[in-house]
Amino acid sequence: MRSSFRAGAAAMMAAAALLTAGCSTGSGTSTVEQNTDPNQKVELTYWAWAPNLDKVVDIWNEKNPNIHVTVNKQDGGDPAITKLLTAVNAGSGAPDLIQAEYQKIPTLVAADALADLSGTDAKDTKEAFPEAVWNSVTLGGDALYAVPQDTGPMAFYYRADIFERLGLAVPTTWDEYAAAAKTVHDADPEAYLGTFSSNDAGWFTGLAQQAGASWWAIDGDAWSVKIAEDPTEKVAGYWGGLVEQGIIDNKPMYTPEWNAALNNGKQVGWLSAAWAPGVLSGNAGATAGKWKVAPMPQWDSAKPATGNWGGSSTAVTSQSKNVAAASKFASWLNTDPEAVKALVDVAGIYPADTEGAKTALTKAPEFFSNQPDFYDVVGEAAQSVTSFSYGPNVNVAYNAYNDQFAKAAQAKTKSAFLDAVAGMQQVTVDDLKKTGFTVK
Amino acid sequence: MAATATAPTQADKTAIAGPGSPRKARSFKQRALTPYAMLAPGIVLFLVFMAAPIAYTLVLSFQQKKVSGLGLGKGAQSTVFAGFDNYIRSVTDPEFTASVLRVLTYGAILIPLMLGFALLFALLLDSRRTRAGNFSRTAIFLPYAVPAVISSLLWGFLYLPGVSPFHFVADRLGIALPSLLNPDLITFAIANIALWGGVGFNMIVMYTSLKAVPQEIYEAAKLDGASEIQTALRIKIPIIAPSVVMTALFSMIATLQVFAEPTTLRPLANSLSTSWSPLMLVYRDAFTRNDIYSAAATSIIIALATFAISFLFLRIVQKRAFGQEN
Numbered sequence: 111m112r113s114s115f116r117a118g119a120a121a122m123m124a125a126a127a128l129l130t131a132g133c134s135t136g137s138g139t140s141t142v143e144q145n146t147d148p149n150q151k152v153e154l155t156y157w158a159w160a161p162n163l164d165k166v167v168d169i170w171n172e173k174n175p176n177i178h179v180t181v182n183k184q185d186g187g188d189p190a191i192t193k194l195l196t197a198v199n200a201g202s203g204a205p206d207l208i209q210a211e212y213q214k215i216p217t218l219v220a221a222d223a224l225a226d227l228s229g230t231d232a233k234d235t236k237e238a239f240p241e242a243v244w245n246s247v248t249l250g251g252d253a254l255y256a257v258p259q260d261t262g263p264m265a266f267y268y269r270a271d272i273f274e275r276l277g278l279a280v281p282t283t284w285d286e287y288a289a290a291a292k293t294v295h296d297a298d299p300e301a302y303l304g305t306f307s308s309n310d311a312g313w314f315t316g317l318a319q320q321a322g323a324s325w326w327a328i329d330g331d332a333w334s335v336k337i338a339e340d341p342t343e344k345v346a347g348y349w350g351g352l353v354e355q356g357i358i359d360n361k362p363m364y365t366p367e368w369n370a371a372l373n374n375g376k377q378v379g380w381l382s383a384a385w386a387p388g389v390l391s392g393n394a395g396a397t398a399g400k401w402k403v404a405p406m407p408q409w410d411s412a413k414p415a416t417g418n419w420g421g422s423s424t425a426v427t428s429q430s431k432n433v434a435a436a437s438k439f440a441s442w443l444n445t446d447p448e449a450v451k452a453l454v455d456v457a458g459i460y461p462a463d464t465e466g467a468k469t470a471l472t473k474a475p476e477f478f479s480n481q482p483d484f485y486d487v488v489g490e491a492a493q494s495v496t497s498f499s500y501g502p503n504v505n506v507a508y509n510a511y512n513d514q515f516a517k518a519a520q521a522k523t524k525s526a527f528l529d530a531v532a533g534m535q536q537v538t539v540d541d542l543k544k545t546g547f548t549v550k
Numbered sequence: 551m552a553a554t555a556t557a558p559t560q561a562d563k564t565a566i567a568g569p570g571s572p573r574k575a576r577s578f579k580q581r582a583l584t585p586y587a588m589l590a591p592g593i594v595l596f597l598v599f600m601a602a603p604i605a606y607t608l609v610l611s612f613q614q615k616k617v618s619g620l621g622l623g624k625g626a627q628s629t630v631f632a633g634f635d636n637y638i639r640s641v642t643d644p645e646f647t648a649s650v651l652r653v654l655t656y657g658a659i660l661i662p663l664m665l666g667f668a669l670l671f672a673l674l675l676d677s678r679r680t681r682a683g684n685f686s687r688t689a690i691f692l693p694y695a696v697p698a699v700i701s702s703l704l705w706g707f708l709y710l711p712g713v714s715p716f717h718f719v720a721d722r723l724g725i726a727l728p729s730l731l732n733p734d735l736i737t738f739a740i741a742n743i744a745l746w747g748g749v750g751f752n753m754i755v756m757y758t759s760l761k762a763v764p765q766e767i768y769e770a771a772k773l774d775g776a777s778e779i780q781t782a783l784r785i786k787i788p789i790i791a792p793s794v795v796m797t798a799l800f801s802m803i804a805t806l807q808v809f810a811e812p813t814t815l816r817p818l819a820n821s822l823s824t825s826w827s828p829l830m831l832v833y834r835d836a837f838t839r840n841d842i843y844s845a846a847a848t849s850i851i852i853a854l855a856t857f858a859i860s861f862l863f864l865r866i867v868q869k870r871a872f873g874q875e876n
Contacts, residue, residue: 192837217840220621226831249622331619365818367712376712502621509824509838516820520733541839546616 141277150178157194158209159184160260160422162456169440169452176333177435179207187211187422191218194427198223205431207440211422212246213504214311215255216326220344220502224497225426228254230437236446238463242497250328250499255425256442258462260453261310262383262420263492264316268303269378269388270402270480280404284348287407291357294378303379305359305368306349308515311508313363316417318342318350319498321409325538326501329407332548333501338535343528344409350527353519360519366368370394381406384460385417388477399480403487416491418498421462460488467492569678610846611636636847645825646848652737653827657805660741661746667745667796668752672790673782675753676760687757689749698747702814704742710818731819743811752797758817759793795867799860805854809833830854 156167156179164181171178182205184190190215195209196204198221210218220222227233232254236244239258247256266287268280276297281287291303307313318325323341327334359377363368371377372394380386390401406416424440425432443449450466451457461467467489474484481487501507514530514537542549565784612631621627640646667853670691709730711717720727725867730739737775771781771795808828816822825831828848838847 188837192840195840216622220617221627309817328620333620361821362817362820365710367818368712370713503839506839508700509579509834512825513825516823520820545621545623546618548619 115297120447125365136533136534139248142449146320147391150176152432154179154207154430154432154436155205156181156207156209156439157184157205158189158207158424159186160209160453160457160459162458163209163453165445166449166452169448170439175418177432177439179439184209187214194218195221195516196221196392198244200482201428201465201500204427204429206432206436209259209422210256210425211314211420212243212258212417212418213500213508215247215423215454216249216423216500216502217497217504219249219253219255223428224255224454225428225430225433225436226253226255226431226472227257227437227440228252230434230443232257232437235441235445238465240462240464240493240495242418242495243421243462245497246500251446251519256423257316257425257437257444258421258423259444260459261462261495261497262385262418262460263418263488264320264406265382265386265488266382266404266406266415267343267380267382267386267401268400268404269375269400271395271400272301277487280402281407282405283411284407284409288348288352288357292355295357298376301378302359302371304355304381304518305361305377306353306515307363308512308519309362310419311511314345314511314515315379316383316419319417319496320406320415322415322496323378324498325507328499328500329550332550333542334550335501335535335539335542337507337538338532343531346527348525350518353522353527356522356526370417385420387477388458388482391475391477398477399476402481402496403463403478403484405487405491412493416494417466423462460492464492501538501542502547503538503545506541507534507538510534535540559713578830581627585636607846607849610843611850614843615841632843636844639714640844640851645729646828647833649825649831652716653806653808654872656737656741656808656827657802659737660744661798661801663741664745664748664801666796667749668756669787669794671753672733672760673786675757676786677778677782679778687754691755693730693747694750696747698743698810699814701747702743705746706815706818709739709815731821733816733821736815736819736821740808740811740815743867744804748801752801755793755797758788759790763789766768795864798867802858802863803856806852806859 123198141482156163158181164183167181168177179478187209190208191210194204194208195218204223210224215224235257240261241259243261247258248254265481271296273280276293278290278293279286281290287303293305294301294518308326315325319339321341321344323336323345324341325335325337325342327336346481349358368377372380372390375397380390386403391398405414408414424443426436426440428438443453445462445463445466447469450461450463451470453461454467454470461470467485471485471489473483478484484497511530511534513532518526518530539549553575564806583742612632612634613629614635615627615820616630617627619626671686674680675687696704706779708714708716711729713726717727717729728735730742767785768781771785776784807829808827812822813830816824816826824834829852832845832848832852833847835841
């Protein structure tokens with residue numbers, strides 16, 4: 111009895127030892143040894159969440175037997191970044207490459223999670239991208255933190271059939287947009303030309319960007335936060351006015367209610383980005399062929415501008431042992447004509463590469479088969495995206511947007527919208543100061 | 551391990567030398583170790599999955615991230631000892647105080663209703679005249695098996711005026727229903743989801759303890775001419791008081807930890823902030839704002855408060871509820 115118990119205990123301890131050994135060998139092997147010989151095989155891991163990206167990477171793997179890339183599918187932008195920051199804190203476990211949204215880059219740079227690519231081939235891709243996009247991967251300095259992949263130039267989507275029935279012209283300025291919103295709502299008290307969504311900070315950022323806002327800036331060796339300034343206040347006041355008059359809805363986007371409204375014609379328009387066809391066909395499939403795209407309404411028709419909603423880049427992490435190879439892959443993925451074409455066809459993104467976008471995006475998406483010049487409109491909008499700088503605590507500012515503008519949308523007054531902008535500024539600056547950043 | 555391997559040779563030697571005290575000593579030592587070996591799995595699991603995370607949370611709660619200048623590039627960020635800074639900031643944060651108040655209101659609505667319904671259903675099921683008892687019991691218990699996230703999504707659909715069948719019917723009848731997602735009603739909307747999911751569980755706990763009551767007591771009551779209602783009020787409720795107290799305690803703890811329902815409803819309406827409940831605040835600090843240190847401090851405060859409230863509650867009701875057991 112006793113000896114068999116002892117044997118059991120010994121076996122258990124051995125098993126426990128094996129388990130711990132298993133754990134320790136399991137972690138920290140995602141990076142590979144330093145590679146100097148060009149003919150030696152390199153293994154790269156790539157965390158990304160764009161759909162079907164692995165199929166694009168297969169093309170690379172076939173052509174480059176010496177640099178093999180493995181895509182590790184992620185849940186989305188936020189969880190992937192949280193995981194990367196954890197790995198960087200732990201000192202191991204990060205991939206070689208990561209898909210990073212533009213607004214995450216300063217946070218990642220601040221955490222020393224990204225490698226500087228300014229000494230690699232990637233610097234030669236500069237000419238391929240619009241200047242505003244390039245600025246968001248350099249943070250306006252000499253370093254290069256990522257290669258741009260896709261962007262979300264904003265445009266105005268509207269129900270052409272309902273516009274025709276109401277005899278409405280497509281609004282080209284924000285004043286016309288307000289008038290059209292009134293007409294739509296007067297004709298059907300349940301219908302709206304759009305909604306002000308407190309859930310989508312990226313959407314509001316794009317609107318502010320169009321008006322000329324740039325919320326963070328590097329001023330010598332200090333950050334400055336410029337949320338509560340004229341362009342953003344103008345945009346918030348404008349939307350607050352529309353919500354106060356009741357001619358624009360105040361409910362969040364991406365709710366079952368909003369989906370239903372897109373389907374049954376109660377949401378007549380949507381200020382969205384180049385990727386909207388995917389969302390519309392998924393959420394309002396029955397309305398195919400009834401929508402059209404137009405440039406965003408303008409503040410100043412003489413100087414057409416637009417903002418970005420979404421978009422991401424390919425970055426190399428600071429833990430990668432093969433920065434040169436990873437950089438080579440990132441450049442290929444986002445500027446090689448074949449790769450960009452594949453990104454458009456199988457991953458369904460709107461490429462940041464200007465020439466690539468032009469050659470790859472020729473046929474309108476199926477949902478917009480009624481508008482053959484779909485990509486001409488969107489492509490032109492992409493050219494007018496204005497520059498916008500993100501700071502190291504975009505997450506805090508976006509979270510403040512959610513809470514502050516939820517209150518404002520609930521209050522339905524213009525002054526509450528202006529208070530919300532001030533609240534965002536306050537929370538963002540306080541957070542920077544608390545962490546010790548120098549703030550001007 | 552080495553000692554185990556050499557033990558038999560030692561035993562052989564003592565065997566040759568003749569039976570004596572060394573052999574006794576060994577078996578005594580072995581006997582002394584046995585309970586520890588038996589406890590080892592439990593202790594190891596406790597240390598690894600309970601004590602270590604708690605200790606780590608404590609360590610984190612006394613640290614903070616510090617950057618200098620622009621905070622970009624290598625070595626610009628470091629982790630420093632923060633003393634009680636995180637705790638002071640948590641306690642003095644108006645958002646934290648507001649979230650605690652909201653949750654107390656929520657509990658004041660939810661707990662009496664939930665326990666009241668649970669007790670009512672348990673007594674009804676236990677009364678002699680009940681028909682279809684098994685079916686009703688299952689039907690009341692079933693919502694408990696639905697995960698909180700799923701039930702919140704379901705109720706979210708029912709609450710949204712644009713897709714809700716209730717609003718559809720009311721509209722047809724010409725009645726204007728207020729949206730439960732309005733700021734004035736949102737606490738009720740969340741409490742309703744928890745009520746729907748929680749009544750069944752508490753009912754089962756009370757019902758089980760009713761079943762344990764000896765039948766003779768009821769017979770005696772009947773002989774004395776007590777009606778069903780009198781039996782329920784004067785006999786059943788006092789006897790199952792301990793389980794009512796226990797369910798109340800569980801409900802209070804669950805209330806303080808409410809998270810899934812408001813988090814799932816939040817994107818549907820403007821009336822819920824990302825810091826609506828204390829745990830949502832912790833989640834926001836840790837995962838949205840990447841400030842794991844503040845989140846750790848707030849977690850410790852919530853844990854201590856939960857402990858204190860539970861302890862206090864038991865002290866107050868213990869005498870009354872468990873008095874008859876002694």
